[in-house]
Amino acid sequence: MDRLYVPRQAFSDFLGALTSQYVPVDDCGPDDIALTVDDSTMAAAAACLLARERGHEVTLYLNPQQIIDQTPYFFTILNLAIDRLVERARQSEPGARWRSPRFQQLRQEMRARLAPLQGQALHAAVLAFLDEWQLETPAVPPEAGPIDMPTLSKLVAAGVQIGNHGWSHADIAAMSPDALWDDISRTQRWLMNATGQRINTFAVPFGIATPWPEVLERLTGICMLVDGARPVGELAPGLVNRLDITDQIVASARLGRTEGEAAPPELDGRRGWRATAAKLLKRLRT
Numbered sequence: 001m002d003r004l005y006v007p008r009q010a011f012s013d014f015l016g017a018l019t020s021q022y023v024p025v026d027d028c029g030p031d032d033i034a035l036t037v038d039d040s041t042m043a044a045a046a047a048c049l050l051a052r053e054r055g056h057e058v059t060l061y062l063n064p065q066q067i068i069d070q071t072p073y074f075f076t077i078l079n080l081a082i083d084r085l086v087e088r089a090r091q092s093e094p095g096a097r098w099r100s101p102r103f104q105q106l107r108q109e110m111r112a113r114l115a116p117l118q119g120q121a122l123h124a125a126v127l128a129f130l131d132e133w134q135l136e137t138p139a140v141p142p143e144a145g146p147i148d149m150p151t152l153s154k155l156v157a158a159g160v161q162i163g164n165h166g167w168s169h170a171d172i173a174a175m176s177p178d179a180l181w182d183d184i185s186r187t188q189r190w191l192m193n194a195t196g197q198r199i200n201t202f203a204v205p206f207g208i209a210t211p212w213p214e215v216l217e218r219l220t221g222i223c224m225l226v227d228g229a230r231p232v233g234e235l236a237p238g239l240v241n242r243l244d245i246t247d248q249i250v251a252s253a254r255l256g257r258t259e260g261e262a263a264p265p266e267l268d269g270r271r272g273w274r275a276t277a278a279k280l281l282k283r284l285r286t
Contacts, residue, residue: 007253009253010249010250010252011050011249014253015051017252021056021057022056022057023057024059035051036163036242037058037059038061039061039062039066040063041073041145041147042146045154048060049158052159059160059162059201060161060162061163061164062163062191063165063168064168064187064191066147066169067147067152070146073169074117074122077126077137078110080140082107084135086098086100113125114126115171115206117170119168163202164203165202171205171206171209177212177215184215200219200221201221201224202219202223203226204223204224204225207225208225208227210225226244
């Protein structure tokens with residue numbers, strides 16, 4: 001599970017080494033950078049609160065379903081289950097790792113199969129996967145569990161901006177235009193009622209599929225992807241591809257950099273990812 005999260009100290013050191021502050025998404029200009037975090041997990045909430053303690057603006061993109069039902073994401077269960085399969089394989093193959101091709105392929109195939117599903121259909125499919133591999137439902141660590149309403153209130157009180165990440169993190173590629181708009185608008189209404197904030201921007205679940213053109217036209221704010229196969233920045237009016245900085249933060253921590261030291265070149269505020277990310281939100285819809 002550690003592979004899904006940035007260690008708290010690594011993120012704290014990263015924030016401490018920045019030479020400028022993150023700005024709100026809606027106020028992000030050509031020389032600014034906005035910080036966004038996805039998913040309704042306690043780890044995401046902790047990251048956003050840490051950013052606020054450092055004086056940074058941050059937007060957290062949430063799925064209401066996980067908050068309401070207090071259920072973990074299917075991909076959390078899937079990853080934990082595959083970790084158990086790796087442990088089982090090590091009994092006869094000491095070198096087995098979750099990065100081994102067969103486990104990577106299994107994860108990708110199951111994630112693709114499960115991502116379009118919702119509700120009982122998704123729950124049943126996850127149970128069927130566990131049964132097929134003779135696995136019990138794994139225990140979810142607290143950081144991967146869903147945030148609750150008191151935590152959401154704490155985030156809002158701390159000044160975290162909340163954004164729309166879809167109702168339940170279902171893959172939008174499987175939705176019709178009407179179904180997608182219903183999902184987005186339903187989520188927007190719930191988040192507005194729960195937080196009292198304006199909810200304008202939408203971050204696509206899984207970050208890859210592009211919403212239907214007619215849906216993009218109806219959005220009041222920008223739509224965000226996080227697709228490593230496409231250029232970073234504005235792909236079309238109202239559509240922005242974000243830069244995932246997770247690996248850079250982890251790499252920085254592995255270099256042994258402590259707070260106050262200069263960032264390595266690829267993380268320096270004058271070039272590398274910050275120079276690229278500064279172009280992310282140049283064009284915002286008013």
